[in-house]
Amino acid sequence: MTRWRQTGTQEAISSQALIAATARFDAEVAAATRAREHYWLALVGFVVSPPMLDSAVLDHENIRVAPVVGCYVCEEPWTELTATRRCKGEPR
Secondary structure, eight states: OEEEEEEEEEEEEOOHOOOOHHHHHHHHHHHHHHTTTEEEEEEEOOOOOOGGGGGOOGGGEEEEEEEEEEETTTTTTOHHHHHHHHOOOOOH
16 A cells, blocks of 8 residues: 655555556546547656655655646647647657
8 A cells, every 4th residue: 555645644545546546547548539639637746765655745845846737648738729729649
């Protein structure tokens, strides 16, 4: 079981929940790809070290990459222009 902590709380994530989230992600990406729709993701980079990996601290003090929004399918960054266009890519 993986444990993630954020701002003083700890959330246990079971293996079954991670498997279900992965299956849901794969299905949503496939549907977006078929429909030529963007699949927008917001990504934030956190610094972690081996002692922290069992209970990684995901709080603002460990952010090293500012939030970035982009399409998972075509890998284009979100802009007002790209948001109005159909998605042209496929995941790599």
